[in-house]
Amino acid sequence: MEQIMEQxxxxxxxxxxxxxxxxxxxxxxxLGALPLGLLISFGSMSRFRPLxxxxxxxxxxxxxxxxxxxxxxxxxxxxxxxxxxxWGSGEAGRFTAASVSxxxxxxxxxxxxxxxxxxxxxIGQEEAGLVLGMTKxxxxxxxxxxxxxxxxxxxxxxxxxxxxxxxxxARIIALQEIIWAGQAFMKxxxxxxxxxxxxxxTAVYYLIFxxxxxxxxxxxxxxxxxxx
Amino acid sequence: MAILxxxxxxxxxxxxxxxKDISFSLEKGQVLSIIGSSxxxxxxxxxxxxxxxxPDRGVIRVNGETLLDTENPSTWQExxxxxxxxxxxxxxxxxxxxxxxxxxxxxxxxxELLAKEQPDYKKRxxxxxxxxxxxxxxxxxxxxxxxRMGNYPHQLSGGQCxxxxxxxxxxLQPDILCxxxxxxxxxxxxxxxxxKVIRELADKNTTMxxxxxEMSFARDVASEVIFMDDGYILEQGDPxxxxxxxxxxxxxxxxxxxTQG
Ligand SMILES: Nc1ncnc2c1ncn2[C@@H]1O[C@H](COP(=O)(O)OP(=O)(O)O)[C@@H](O)[C@H]1O
Ligand SMILES: [Mg+2]
Numbered sequence: 001m002e003q004i005m006e007q008x009x010x011x012x013x014x015x016x017x018x019x020x021x022x023x024x025x026x027x028x029x030x031l032g033a034l035p036l037g038l039l040i041s042f043g044s045m046s047r048f049r050p051l052x053x054x055x056x057x058x059x060x061x062x063x064x065x066x067x068x069x070x071x072x073x074x075x076x077x078x079x080x081x082x083x084x085x086x087w088g089s090g091e092a093g094r095f096t097a098a099s100v101s102x103x104x105x106x107x108x109x110x111x112x113x114x115x116x117x118x119x120x121x122x123i124g125q126e127e128a129g130l131v132l133g134m135t136k137x138x139x140x141x142x143x144x145x146x147x148x149x150x151x152x153x154x155x156x157x158x159x160x161x162x163x164x165x166x167x168x169x170a171r172i173i174a175l176q177e178i179i180w181a182g183q184a185f186m187k188x189x190x191x192x193x194x195x196x197x198x199x200x201x202t203a204v205y206y207l208i209f210x211x212x213x214x215x216x217x218x219x220x221x222x223x224x225x226x227x228x
Numbered sequence: 229m230a231i232l233x234x235x236x237x238x239x240x241x242x243x244x245x246x247x248k249d250i251s252f253s254l255e256k257g258q259v260l261s262i263i264g265s266s267x268x269x270x271x272x273x274x275x276x277x278x279x280x281x282x283p284d285r286g287v288i289r290v291n292g293e294t295l296l297d298t299e300n301p302s303t304w305q306e307x308x309x310x311x312x313x314x315x316x317x318x319x320x321x322x323x324x325x326x327x328x329x330x331x332x333x334x335x336x337x338x339x340e341l342l343a344k345e346q347p348d349y350k351k352r353x354x355x356x357x358x359x360x361x362x363x364x365x366x367x368x369x370x371x372x373x374x375x376r377m378g379n380y381p382h383q384l385s386g387g388q389c390x391x392x393x394x395x396x397x398x399x400l401q402p403d404i405l406c407x408x409x410x411x412x413x414x415x416x417x418x419x420x421x422x423x424k425v426i427r428e429l430a431d432k433n434t435t436m437x438x439x440x441x442e443m444s445f446a447r448d449v450a451s452e453v454i455f456m457d458d459g460y461i462l463e464q465g466d467p468x469x470x471x472x473x474x475x476x477x478x479x480x481x482x483x484x485x486x487t488q489g
Contacts, residue, residue: 128324131278132338132400133314142337146328227327228382 004197010190011198018181019205025098025167025177030160032103037110045115055111062108067101068169074101075173091176098170102163109159117152118144150224157217161210178202229292231256231435232404237286239272246272247283248459254404254452257433261446261467264456265482270439273456274406277437278318279309290315290403317397317405321412323389325381331392332377335364335399342400360399367395371425387418391425398429405429407438443486447471455479 043055075097079085087093121144129139168179182199185192230253239247246269254260262270275281288296295312297303325334339360368377371391411419423445430449440446453470455463463479474480
């Protein structure tokens with residue numbers, strides 16, 4: 001116990017740095033995947049057949065294979081197969097490769113949620129807007145979007161909580177996120193070795209962060225309760 | 229001159245003809261009631277007038293201006309259709325109010341968006357919004373909803389919702405206001421309040437086309453009645469003639485369902 005208290009500041013410092021990387025990956029993924037997912041959902045609903053088929057194919061492949069494999073392929077493929085290591089070798093390169101993989105993966109999941117949300121808005125809403133001389137763009141942003149958001153908040157919340165935990169997969173390409181930071185104390189780092197408690201302690205970070213997210217998301221859900 | 233002229237409208241869905249050569253005209257300030265059994269094409273006709281469906285054949289003219297002529301492709305450009313729709317208003321059977329907006333906001337929204345296209349919008353922004361608000365409040369008051377302006381659709385009864393929808397359509401001052409069975413989705417005790425406001429509109433010489441199954445209402449309020457059957461206009465005339473002395477056996481059969489049932 002005494003030993004843990006001594007090691008605590010060193011461990012916390014390391015875990016904080018790792019968690020910062022986790023958070024960075026989380027927010028970059030959200031920022032990229034939320035709009036990209038919307039584009040993909042428009043693609044898969046497109047009346048232009050080739051685009052529709054292409055979008056559905058991409059979504060099918062991405063959702064049908066593990067994110068872990070996608071990470072490995074996106075990170076190693078350019079260097080090992082194309083002999084063009086576009087990601088570079090440093091932490092920054094690994095972060096970029098991880099971001100690209102996560103954004104693509106989550107955009108595909110989000111696109112299906114968006115699609116469900118858009119298609120659940122009754123056709124009468126669009127027709128009422130058209131009859132009132134509104135443009136399709138106005139109808140989307142002023143009439144359908146909020147109804148769609150209201151319907152997608154619950155499934156989106158699930159995905160977002162999952163994303164927090166999924167960021168740990170980036171460890172497979174040696175991105176130094178929080179699990180990586182915790183595990184380092186098993187092998188030995190900064191004079192601490194053979195310790196497994198720092199790894200277990202990372203769970204506290206996830207719990208607190210997911211707790212905050214859950215509260216925020218359910219507040220958003222309540223906010224949208226004013227209409228049906 | 230007639231405010232509305234419809235000539236030879238035909239419309240098929242999947243090779244089934246739903247509208248078969250529909251022609252009629254309507255004078256300004258008159259009320260046309262369209263009656264007919266379910267599936268006879270009444271809704272499809274209103275949707276064609278509001279450019280929600282594209283007729284396969286036919287001409288639609290309002291105030292002598294040709295809005296649609298299937299022989300003349302320049303009249304069906306996507307870009308101009310939006311403006312052409314504004315000649316018509318449509319009140320749906322199922323209201324289709326926007327749930328995230330209050331009654332007042334529902335009435336104001338489209339007008340506010342249209343105002344942005346006015347050249348003097350930037351200069352007169354505040355003034356314009358105030359005008360739109362005052363007009364919308366006036367319309368809701370006219371619909372007997374002065375105490376309901378701040379309510380969301382889910383807080384209103386069906387009859388109140390439909391009256392908001394009527395105000396919303398009136399806000400754009402259409403030349404011709406169309407109703408598609410405006411009371412069919414309502415509980416019987418709520419139909420009266422909606423029919424009452426439509427009657428008041430008729431008294432103010434609002435040009436209207438009303439598809440309805442409320443026969444006594446149609447007889448009262450209409451200046452002209454059309455009986456549609458299987459995609460055709462089978463009979464047309466003033467209400468007295470169509471209801472009391474129908475020429476066609478089909479019309480008589482159809483009307484007998486309402487006097488007996
Ligand atoms: N979008 C559509 N696709 C296929 N069939 C349709 C469509 N809209 C209407 N119909 C058909 O057209 C016929 C007439 O429908 P409608 O105009 O709604 O009649 P009414 O309003 O008189 O009851 C019905 O048989 C209906 O099934
Ligand atoms: Mg109908």
